[in-house]
Amino acid sequence: MTLVRDLISQGVQMLLVLALAPLLTGFIRKLKAQLLRRRGPSLLQPYRDLNRLMRKDVVLAENASWLFRVIPYITFAGTWVAASLVPTFGSGLLFSWSADLIAIIALLGSARFFLALAGMDVGTAFGGIGSSREVMIASLAEPAILITVFAIAMIAGSTQLSTIAEFMGSSAVGLRVSLGLALIALIIVAVAENSRIPVDNPATHLELTMVHEAMVLEYSGRHLALIDLTSELKLLVYVSLIACMFMPWGAAGPGTGVLAHAVGAAAYIGKLATCGVLLAVFETSIAKMRVFRIPEFLGAALMLALLATLLRFVSGSL
Amino acid sequence: MMQAALWSVAVLLALAPAGIALSMKKQGSATLYVGCLVVTSALAAIALLNLLDPAHPVLSATLPIGLPWLGAHFRIDPLAAFFLVVVNVGGAAASLFALGYGRHEDSPGRVLPFYPAYLAAMNLVVLADDAFSFLVAWEFMSLTSWALVVSHHREAENVRAGYIYLLMAGFGTLALLLAFGVLAGGSGHYDFAAIRAVHPAASVASAVLLLALVGAGSKAGLVPLHAWLPLAHPAAPSHVSGLMSGVMTKVAIYGFVRIVFDLLGTPEWWWSMVVLGVGAPSAALGVLYALMQRDVKRVLAYSTIENVGIVFVGLGLALAFKAQAMNLIAALAFTAALLHIFNHMAFKSLLFFGAGSVLNATGERDLEKLGGLIHRMPQTAFAILVGCVAISALPPFNGFVSEWLTFQAILLSPQLPPWGLKLIVPAVGALLALAAALAAACFVKLFGVSFLGRARTPIAAGAQEADRYSLAAMFALAALCLIAGIFPGLFIDALAPAVATMVGNSMPHQASLEWLTIVPIAESRSSYNGLLVFTFVLLSGSIAALAIHRLASDRLRRAPIWNCGAPSPSPVIQYSADSFSQPIRRVFGTVTFAAREIGEMPPPGSAKPARLVVETHDLIWERLYAPIGWIIAFATERINVLQFLTIRRYLTLVFMALVLLLLVLAI
Numbered sequence: 001m002t003l004v005r006d007l008i009s010q011g012v013q014m015l016l017v018l019a020l021a022p023l024l025t026g027f028i029r030k031l032k033a034q035l036l037r038r039r040g041p042s043l044l045q046p047y048r049d050l051n052r053l054m055r056k057d058v059v060l061a062e063n064a065s066w067l068f069r070v071i072p073y074i075t076f077a078g079t080w081v082a083a084s085l086v087p088t089f090g091s092g093l094l095f096s097w098s099a100d101l102i103a104i105i106a107l108l109g110s111a112r113f114f115l116a117l118a119g120m121d122v123g124t125a126f127g128g129i130g131s132s133r134e135v136m137i138a139s140l141a142e143p144a145i146l147i148t149v150f151a152i153a154m155i156a157g158s159t160q161l162s163t164i165a166e167f168m169g170s171s172a173v174g175l176r177v178s179l180g181l182a183l184i185a186l187i188i189v190a191v192a193e194n195s196r197i198p199v200d201n202p203a204t205h206l207e208l209t210m211v212h213e214a215m216v217l218e219y220s221g222r223h224l225a226l227i228d229l230t231s232e233l234k235l236l237v238y239v240s241l242i243a244c245m246f247m248p249w250g251a252a253g254p255g256t257g258v259l260a261h262a263v264g265a266a267a268y269i270g271k272l273a274t275c276g277v278l279l280a281v282f283e284t285s286i287a288k289m290r291v292f293r294i295p296e297f298l299g300a301a302l303m304l305a306l307l308a309t310l311l312r313f314v315s316g317s318l
Numbered sequence: 319m320m321q322a323a324l325w326s327v328a329v330l331l332a333l334a335p336a337g338i339a340l341s342m343k344k345q346g347s348a349t350l351y352v353g354c355l356v357v358t359s360a361l362a363a364i365a366l367l368n369l370l371d372p373a374h375p376v377l378s379a380t381l382p383i384g385l386p387w388l389g390a391h392f393r394i395d396p397l398a399a400f401f402l403v404v405v406n407v408g409g410a411a412a413s414l415f416a417l418g419y420g421r422h423e424d425s426p427g428r429v430l431p432f433y434p435a436y437l438a439a440m441n442l443v444v445l446a447d448d449a450f451s452f453l454v455a456w457e458f459m460s461l462t463s464w465a466l467v468v469s470h471h472r473e474a475e476n477v478r479a480g481y482i483y484l485l486m487a488g489f490g491t492l493a494l495l496l497a498f499g500v501l502a503g504g505s506g507h508y509d510f511a512a513i514r515a516v517h518p519a520a521s522v523a524s525a526v527l528l529l530a531l532v533g534a535g536s537k538a539g540l541v542p543l544h545a546w547l548p549l550a551h552p553a554a555p556s557h558v559s560g561l562m563s564g565v566m567t568k569v570a571i572y573g574f575v576r577i578v579f580d581l582l583g584t585p586e587w588w589w590s591m592v593v594l595g596v597g598a599p600s601a602a603l604g605v606l607y608a609l610m611q612r613d614v615k616r617v618l619a620y621s622t623i624e625n626v627g628i629v630f631v632g633l634g635l636a637l638a639f640k641a642q643a644m645n646l647i648a649a650l651a652f653t654a655a656l657l658h659i660f661n662h663m664a665f666k667s668l669l670f671f672g673a674g675s676v677l678n679a680t681g682e683r684d685l686e687k688l689g690g691l692i693h694r695m696p697q698t699a700f701a702i703l704v705g706c707v708a709i710s711a712l713p714p715f716n717g718f719v720s721e722w723l724t725f726q727a728i729l730l731s732p733q734l735p736p737w738g739l740k741l742i743v744p745a746v747g748a749l750l751a752l753a754a755a756l757a758a759a760c761f762v763k764l765f766g767v768s769f770l771g772r773a774r775t776p777i778a779a780g781a782q783e784a785d786r787y788s789l790a791a792m793f794a795l796a797a798l799c800l801i802a803g804i805f806p807g808l809f810i811d812a813l814a815p816a817v818a819t820m821v822g823n824s825m826p827h828q829a830s831l832e833w834l835t836i837v838p839i840a841e842s843r844s845s846y847n848g849l850l851v852f853t854f855v856l857l858s859g860s861i862a863a864l865a866i867h868r869l870a871s872d873r874l875r876r877a878p879i880w881n882c883g884a885p886s887p888s889p890v891i892q893y894s895a896d897s898f899s900q901p902i903r904r905v906f907g908t909v910t911f912a913a914r915e916i917g918e919m920p921p922p923g924s925a926k927p928a929r930l931v932v933e934t935h936d937l938i939w940e941r942l943y944a945p946i947g948w949i950i951a952f953a954t955e956r957i958n959v960l961q962f963l964t965i966r967r968y969l970t971l972v973f974m975a976l977v978l979l980l981l982v983l984a985i
Contacts, residue, residue, distance in 0.1 A: 054870035061879045063772055065692045067703070077859030081851065097841060098833075098850035102725055103713055107851065109758060110712040116762045120893065123689065123771030124881045128893020131766065135759035136901035142755035146725075147748050153729050159844040218880055222866050295905045302748070309744040313732050 006094040009261065013093065014084040016265075017240070021083075021232040022046035024239065024272055031280035046232065053225035061122045061218050068121040071114045072219070072226040078111035079233045086240045089264035090252035091162040100159040101149050104241075105142070108193075108234065112138055115227075119215035130214030133291060137192055137199065137211065140298035145189045147305035151182045152245060154312045161244065162254070169248035176317075178308035183246050185308070188301035190238040194231070196279065198289040199297065202231075211291075236272075243271040319364055320377035323402075323445065324392060326361045330354065330438035337430035347420040350430050351413045354437060358409035361441060365402030368394055374815045378447060385450050391509045393447035396815035397580070400656060401444045401572045407798075408565035408663045409437045411791050415671045416557040418787030422678055428469040429555055436462035436561070440569050448509035449498035456494065456573065460487035460537075463566060466558045467550045479549035486536055486546040493533030497526045497577060513581050523582050527589050530577040531596065537570035539623045540630065541600040542938045547623060548607070552615035552683070556674025559615060563622040564667035568659050571629055578637070579652075579820040587736050590638035597630030598746040601753040606910055609760045609899045610934060613683045614673045617764055618666065621709065624753055625662040628724065629655045631746055635727045636821055638734055645823035647730050650838050652821050654723035656813050661716040661802060665708040668795035672702035675784035675792070676768065680777050685764070685895035690773035694781040699769045701792035706761040708799040711754045714852035716802035719836070721754055722846055726838045756902070763898045772889040804848040807834045896932070903934070911935055 026046045033040025042048075060069070082104045087093055099107065112134065119131035153159040155176065156167040167173065192199040195212035202212070216227050244251065250267025252260040289297060333353050340346030368375065378393040394402070416433075423429055439462050442455035464487065468480035500522055501513050518526065536543035551562045578585070604623030611617045632655030639648035675698050676691065677683055692699040708715035728747045731739065773779035784792075802809050807828030814824035828836050835847040866872075879886050907913035911934040920926040963971075 054866060056871065057873040057875055058871075059877045059880075060874055062876050063690070063693070063879070065770065066696075067692060067699075067770070073859040073863050074855075076862055077855045077857075080858050080862075081854045084854075095850060095854075097835060097845045098847040098854075099713070100844045100846060102722055102844075103718075103846050103851065106711070106713050106718055106722075107855075109710075109755075110707070113707065113710060113712055113758050113762060117766055117770060120762070120766030121692075121770040122879055122881075123889060123892045124879055124886050125891055125893055126882060128766075128771075128898060131762065132893060132898045132901055135762050136905060139752070139755040139759050139902060140905070142758075143748055143751035146751035146754075147744075150725075150729060150744070150747055154732055158842055159726070159729065160842060163842050217882060220880075221874075222871055225870075226862065226866070291901070292904060306744060306748055309747070310741070313740045313744055316732075 003094075009090060010084065010094040013088055013090075014080070016088065017083040017233065017236055018080065018229075020269075020272065021229065021236040022050060024236055024276055025232045027273070027276045028280050028283075031277060032284055035280060035284045046228075050225045050229060053220075053228070054222050056221040058221035058223055060220075064122055064218070068118055068218075069223070071118040072223040072230070074114045075111040076226045076230045076233075078107050078114075079230045079237065082107040082111075083233050083237045083240070085161065086237055087162055087165050087244045087251060088240050089268045090256070090261050091165045091244070091254060093162060096160065096162040101153065101161050101164065102146070102159055104161065105145055105149065108237070109138070109142060111230070111234075115215060118219075122218045124218065126214045126217050130211055130217070133211045134215055137294060137298065140295055140302060141189045141192045144185055144298060144301040144305050145193075147302065147309055148182045148185045148189070151178050151305060151308035151312055154309070155179065165244045165248055165251065166253065168245055169251065178311040179246075181304045181308035181311075183242075185301040185305040186242060188297065188304075190242065191279075191282075192294070192298055192301075194235045194238060197283045198286050199294050201288050239272055239275045240268075243268065243275065247271050247274075319368060319375075320379045320392065320394060323361060323364050323377075323394065323441075324379060324381075326357050326364070327438050327441050327445070329357050330434045330441070333357075333434035334431050334438070337432075337434060338427065341427035341430040347423065347426050347430055348417055350434065351416045351420055354434050355410055355413035355417070358406040358413060358437060362403055362406035362410055365394070365399045365406060369396060369399040369403060369812055369815065374819075384454070385508070388448060388450055388508055390451045391447035391511075392445045392451070393510070394445065396819050397572075397575065398444050400660075400813060400816040401568065402441065404568050404660055404663050405437075405440045405444060405565050408561060408568075408667050409440070411667055411671075411795055412557040412561045412565075414794070415560070415674070415788050415791035418785035419555075419557055419671075419674050419678060421785075423555065425469065428471075429466060429558070432462045432465040432469075433558065436466060436558070440561075440565060443569050444572055447511070449502065449513070450508050452573075453491065453495055453498065457491050459566065459569065460484075460491065463550075463554070463558070463562055466554045468553070469555060470553070473553075475549075476553040479546070479553040483546045483550040486543070490533045490536035490543075493529045493536070494573065497529035497533060500526050500529065501577075501581060510576075510581060514583075517583050520586060524586060524589070526582060527578055527585075527592070530574055531592065534570045534574035534577070535596065535630075538567045538574070538626045538630075539600075539604075540596050540626060541603050541623065542942055544600070544604070544623045545939060545943055548611075548616050548619040551619040551622065552613060556615070556670055556677060559618075559674070560667040560670035563619060563670060564663045567622055567626050568663060571626070571633075571659060575633065575820065579640075585637045585641045587638070587641045588738065590634045590641065591738050591742055593630055593634035593637055594742055594746050597627045597634055598749040599627070600624070601627030601631065602749045602756070603910065605753050605756040605760055606902075606906055607936075609756060609763065609902055610907070610911065612685050612895050614676065614685060614688075614764065614768060615670065615683055617685075617760065618669050618673060621757065621760060622662075622666060624757060625658065625666065625709075628721065628750065628753065629658050629662070631750055632658060632720075632724050632727070634746075635724070635731065635743075638731070638739055639727075640821050642734060644733065645821055646825075646839075647727060647733070648821040649817050649823045649825050650723060650730070651727035652817050653810055653813055653825050654720050654727055656816060657723065657802075657806070657809060658717075658720035660809065661708070661720050661799070664795050664798045664802065665705045665717060668701060668705040668792055668799070669709065671788060671792050671795070672698055672705065675788050676781070679781035679784065680775075682775070682777065685767045687775045688768040688773075688778045689771045689889065689892065690769075690778060691781055692769040694773075694779070695769075695783045697789050698784050698792065701789070701796045702769065703765060704796040704799055706765045708803065710758040710761045712758065714800075714803045714848045714855065716799050716806070719803060719806040719846070719848065721750070723838060724750065726844055729844075730839070759899075759902060763895060767893075767895045767898060771892050774889050774892070804852045805834055806846075806848055807831065807836050810836060903932075907934060910937070912937060
């Protein structure tokens with residue numbers, strides 16, 4: 001009985017993240033437009049875009065290899081699996097033990113590895129510049145998030161995400177300097193990893209400033225739809241990650257009933273909305289950086305994370 | 319078993335002179351490599367059986383050769399058995415690869431005699447159980463590999479590489495010789511059992527640690543003793559490059575482990591600081607150097623330095639925990655190191671074989687002259703892709719598992735009491751994370767520039783797929799990478815006896831856990847299941863593909879490259895290897911390589927082209943090696959005067975030397 005319930009919970013979670021991801025992006029776009037006193041597209045626009053792209057023919061470059069055609073599915077699968085392992089409305093996920101936080105981050109890393117390869121496959125300068133900048137950003141963002149994970153894992157005594165979520169929800173946490181530093185580092189990394197302003201502009205098609213969009217320039221049709229869905233999913237993963245570790249309120253514990261899960265789901269949507277609002281406000285109030293300012297931005301995250309870890313090494317209570 | 323192992327090594331040694339005769343024959347190289355393949359497979363099987371034997375038998379034998387009062391001692395304990403597996407699996411794969419690759423060798427007479435001798439030497443180092451046999455085997459290994467490095471001696475670069483290698487190898491052996499000399503002390507016992515029984519004083523043990531780190535570390539390629547490695551490994555024929563990077567560096571690590579973990583007994587707490595302080599920078603610097611290279615094989619050689627650094631981080635953590643008698647966590651760190659040794663053998667050999675296949679097909683090692691090979695060599699491309707993903711420490715492949723275990727050990731290190739370690743370990747963790755991320759960047763570049771995109775030269779456009787032996791070797795190693803990635807529990811259990819003999823405890827039994835999950839300490843703490851992750855990714859990817867093709871659209875048409883509407887006629891416009899690493903060079907290179915970019919703009923009206931000059935410096939070479947070389951050259955220049963003296967002065971010199979010696983004796 002428990003197994004069936006856990007299985008249902010896991011299945012619901014997998015479908016929920018998939019269904020909510022475009023909505024979150026649509027919500028942020030709408031909000032950004034309204035902050036700029038524009039009307040903005042409908043909340044459902046990302047779904048319509050996906051639907052439209054899915055139905056179109058794929059126009060493939062003459063010299064694209066088999067790898068180019070497989071990569072959208074690989075990146076999507078990696079990101080989806082990562083998303084299904086992050087607790088959203090409840091922490092009692094059936095398969096949460098199959099990958100801890102380090103493995104989830106590495107899974108997202110695999111997805112990025114393949115996407116960067118896709119940028120190089122057709123052999124254009126745009127794809128190359130996108131991949132090259134993407135790996136440069138990743139080479140700083142990945143250590144930053146890993147060190148952040150170290151700090152959090154040492155406080156919670158576990159790298160298991162459900163255990164961390166339960167620990168953060170308990171009263172044992174208290175106010176800690178290192179957690180504050182880790183949160184800031186995590187937010188900076190999340191902004192960078194999701195190609196948001198000030199690191200990259202998801203709306204631009206001005207070639208020289210773009211990173212993610214340059215990498216996927218040659219994609220079209222269902223491949224592009226999958227890539228878009230993947231990046232929407234990735235945003236949701238990072239928001240859920242921050243929510244489950246730093247806003248653990250309302251999430252259903254393991255073995256609780258349907259009501260608790262409903263409350264958890266409502267709380268989760270509330271958290272997504274909160275993070276969406278914050279991100280939209282942040283993005284409208286800041287300008288995009290030059291590419292070579294990004295290392296400083298991410299270096300700050302790395303240093304904060306390292307400081308948090310060092311504090312934890314030096315003292316148990318900070 | 320012991321007899322069988324020694325006989326196998328003897329057969330390898332006998333194949334060496336046979337290689338001279340075989341190199342004259344038409345099918346000679348195939349015969350020799352088949353022989354090596356059979357013998358190394360047998361040795362691997364013997365070692366594996368010994369490692370998996372639940373009784374963990376320790377086999378030993380003494381042969382009446384070598385020093386008259388000592389004899390030659392040989393022994394297989396679980397640690398040696400594990401390293402024998404690494405050496406011989408790598409050796410068997412290289413021999414299989416060489417069955418195809420070796421046919422293209424221009425001068426087989428320079429490769430065939432040394433190849434089996436080299437394999438035998440590496441086996442002997444691991445088998446040796448006394449200092450004398452160990453050092454003889456070690457030096458034999460250095461010399462045979464040197465002969466292979468200079469086998470293509472007509473290229474001046476290779477001769478230089480061989481010269482530097484010979485110098486560094488001699489230096490390393492000298493350090494090890496001193497280490498054993500100090501260990502044997504006044505008693506003069508050279509067999510390992512006697513050394514193990516005597517617990518040396520703390521100062522003596524510390525001196526031995528440093529000497530072993532210099533001696534074995536220079537062979538393994540630790541920064542700053544790595545200078546020879548990126549020159550020598552690429553110079554050898556590719557299957558030998560694979561052996562040197564994938565296997566010989568592991569034999570060097572074996573030397574370090576044998577001396578420090580086995581012979582020295584209980585470590586001092588600060589030893590781990592030294593090992594971590596060398597290992598972590600090696601990891602980060604190695605991969606940064608790799609990113610700056612254009613030569614495929616040199617990228618791989620530098621990446622070996624990175625991986626050796628990761629192994630030494632694991633060993634350093636194991637030393638730290640062992641010094642505090644936290645044996646369970648020490649076992650975790652030590653297992654991580656051993657597993658990474660095995661993993662690196664698999665993917666680095668695979669990648670070098672791939673580089674060899676590319677070299678065979680195109681005659682090029684320069685990334686800027688390759689491109690688009692995935693169309694011409696699809697199977698090689700697939701195998702190399704697996705290797706690239708595995709070495710970038712990405713799940714579900716094997717590289718991730720060993721790095722994950724190392725990270726778990728780092729996460730447990732706040733429990734270490736010494737303050738020095740509390741400060742250094744977070745930095746080590748950061749460097750390791752940085753190395754992992756940069757490795758991914760490095761292998762995106764390597765694979766992207768050589769296999770993807772459009773062919774940059776006609777020769778790359780006309781490349782031919784590798785032969786079936788080469789492909790078999792590459793696919794076997796790729797399969798090994800995947801299997802070790804999705805069933806890590808089995809490998810961890812196999813390592814347990816080796817870990818237990820070195821740190822006194824081993825990780826809990828993994829294979830009995832549900833779904834083959836690996837759980838280092840406790841499930842609430844951390845767990846990872848490669849099999850499930852792999853299955854999930856495979857399933858969700860296939861479901862997505864199926865659903866989209868069924869429900870949405872499966873139509874596809876080919877069209878010219880879009881490129882934002884701008885035509886892109888020439889492959890030269892593609893991103894090159896140098897431009898790919900330019901952002902990373904700007905971020906990390908200004909300090910590490912003193913990199914500078916100078917844009918030379920002609921004045922307005924001038925028809926001259928603008929130029930971009932990039933200047934990078936190998937600071938370790940310029941600040942450390944070049945001054946030493948200069949000092950030696952300066953001193954020899956001065957001493958050289960002694961060659962041209964008159965007989966009178968020579969006699970004076972002899973007389974003065976005699977007086978000096980007598981004085982020394984008198985005092």
